[in-house]
Amino acid sequence: xxxxxxxxxxxxxxxxxxxxxxxxxxxxxxxxxxxxxxxxxxxxxxxxxxxxxxxxxxxxxxxxxxxxxxxxxxxxxxxxxxxxxxxxxxxxxxxxxxxxxxxxxxxxxxxxxxxxxxxxxxxxxxxxxxxxxxxxxxxxxxxxxxxxxxxxxxxxxxxxxxxxxxxxxxxxxxxxxxxxxxxxxxxxxxxxxxxxxxxxxxxxxxxxxxxxxxxxxx
DNA sequence: GCGACAG
DNA sequence: ATCTTGTCGC
Numbered sequence: 001x002x003x004x005x006x007x008x009x010x011x012x013x014x015x016x017x018x019x020x021x022x023x024x025x026x027x028x029x030x031x032x033x034x035x036x037x038x039x040x041x042x043x044x045x046x047x048x049x050x051x052x053x054x055x056x057x058x059x060x061x062x063x064x065x066x067x068x069x070x071x072x073x074x075x076x077x078x079x080x081x082x083x084x085x086x087x088x089x090x091x092x093x094x095x096x097x098x099x100x101x102x103x104x105x106x107x108x109x110x111x112x113x114x115x116x117x118x119x120x121x122x123x124x125x126x127x128x129x130x131x132x133x134x135x136x137x138x139x140x141x142x143x144x145x146x147x148x149x150x151x152x153x154x155x156x157x158x159x160x161x162x163x164x165x166x167x168x169x170x171x172x173x174x175x176x177x178x179x180x181x182x183x184x185x186x187x188x189x190x191x192x193x194x195x196x197x198x199x200x201x202x203x204x205x206x207x208x209x210x211x212x213x214x215x216x217x218x
Numbered sequence: 219g220c221g222a223c224a225g
Numbered sequence: 226a227t228c229t230t231g232t233c234g235c
Contacts, residue, residue, distance in 0.1 A: 039225075041226055074226070076223035083225070107224050117224065138224050165235090170224085 010078050014116040020124045021110065022176050026102065028184060032056055035094060035103040036199025037087045037122070040207035046070040047211040048086035050094040050103075053199040055189065060202055064093035065210050076138070077113050080121035088122060102129040102177070102185065104199050109174035109182070110158035111151045113139045123175025130174025131182040132159070133200055137170055150179070162186060167195045 034055055039048045051063040066089040072082040091103065108117030109132025119132030140151040140158060149161040151172060159172025160183040171186045173179050189197035196204065 039226085041225090046226095074225055076225090079224055112224080132224085134224050136224065138222095 006072075006081070007075070007078065010081050011114070014080075014114045014121070017121055017124045018110075018114050018116040021115065021120050021173070023173055023178055024176055026129055026177050026181050026185075028181060028188075031101040031185065033061060033098060033101050034185070034189065034199050035091060035100045036106075036197070036201075036203040037091060037103060038106040038200060038203035038207050039083045039086055040204075040211040041070065042211045042214075044069055045211060045214060046083070046086050047207050047214060048083070048090040049203045049207040049210060050087070050090040051199055051202045051206065052094055052098050052100060053189070053202065058198070062094070062097060063203075063206060064090050064097065065207070066090040066093065067210065067214055079107055080116075080118040083107070084118055084122050084125070087118075088126065091122070091126070100128070102131065103174070104131050104133055104186070104189075104197060105174060106133060106200055106204065108132040108134045108138050108159075108170065109172035110153065111138060111140050111170055111172035115153060115158065117172070117174075119172070119174030127175075129176035131177060131185060132170075132172040132174045133186060133197065134170045134172075135195070159183070162190075164190070164195055169195055 047067040105119035109119035123130030151159040
């Protein structure tokens with residue numbers, strides 16, 4: 001009963017937020033610091049980590065974290081209502097320490113039933129450039145463009161599917177980027193042996209270590 | 219009604 | 226996401 005209430009309002013919020021997404025080119029040559037956002041869980045505790053990655057020196061610069069007991073369940077299509085609050089707090093803390101040019105979020109952007117995945121959700125709320133990077137498909141039509149595959153919704157390319165050996169990742173517009181720029185930015189951060197771009201791989205690794213230590217103390 | 223379903 | 230050891234493969 002309480003969930004129907006939440007979903008009804010969450011749907012309304014997503015429809016509003018999706019209309020506020022800005023699709024515009026970004027100057028990739030001017031991008032220096034890229035943030036990566038991820039959340040790990042243990043015994044109801046969620047730990048979000050926001051890393052700042054220097055794309056020029058190819059190294060982790062610094063990072064922030066925010067942990068909290070999470071009450072909202074994961075429901076496909078509504079991931080942002082569970083994870084965005086934690087990610088945003090970690091990211092705002094990181095932004096107070098260093099300038100961030102663009103943020104990669106673990107989850108989809110516009111490749112979502114209402115074109116409002118967690119990457120777009122966060123991008124619109126904070127009015128910053130974001131890119132969604134997911135490890136599994138959620139929504140949209142897949143079309144082939146030469147050697148590449150794109151994700152199309154409402155006759156618009158919202159993202160691309162990047163392949164590496166047998167694995168794939170789904171990169172889509174979060175906010176203030178084009179699908180092409182989003183894909184190229186992720187390609188530039190692709191490290192030889194991992195499927196995830198470096199900022200997200202590091203955020204994933206750090207959030208797991210963090211939640212493991214904290215949950216053990218509780 | 220049936221199947222799909224980010225993390 | 227998480228629960229979990231060894232094991233197949235590049």
